[in-house]
Amino acid sequence: MEITYRIIQPVEYDIFYELINQDDSWWAFSPSLGQLSAGDWNVYCGNENILCLGCFVDNTPAGLLQGTAFSTASRAMRIAVIAFREYAKIAPVMMRGAADWVFASIDCACMFGEVPSTNRHVMNLLQKTGFEKQGVIPELYWSDAKQKFVNATIVVCTPESLRKAKSDADLDI
Secondary structure, eight states: OOEEEEEOOHHHHHHHHHHHHHTTOHHHHOTTTOOOOHHHHHHHHHOTTEEEEEEEETTEEEEEEEEEESOTTOOEEEEEEEEOGGGGGGHHHHHHHHHHHHHHHSOOSEEEEEEETTOHHHHHHHHHHTOEEEEEEEEEEEETTTTEEEEEEEEEEOHHHHHHHHHHHHHHO
């Protein structure tokens, strides 16, 4: 199994859009965006200020890391991630590889995001990847399942926390 990473190209936008729809994973990928139309997705992916890093397993799309600079005067990147269902079991490996790619390829000091605190699966994945909990934002997201607003956990990954997560993963083998 070969895992590779690259910025997705315009001819691939529709493929990733369909995979997110097929998995019904808009809620996981980006709760703040919600579901986008195909046209809005293409505009979003084509924005030069958005990183759309595809993860491929044996040249098949397996996941996506989307990143935006916090500001033009910052080295911090806000991210959203998704591993398609078929690849969920290797999501921590894929995410650590994507984080490696970001830190090696972009002048980035840290990646951060916010996750609905009720989403334990994603929180577990991010912690295995090197993201550390930094705080809580009260009632940031609407939860259809709970029919109320839920808190979000702020998570941050640095090159140092990524190295520790990789070391910890090596010990688990």
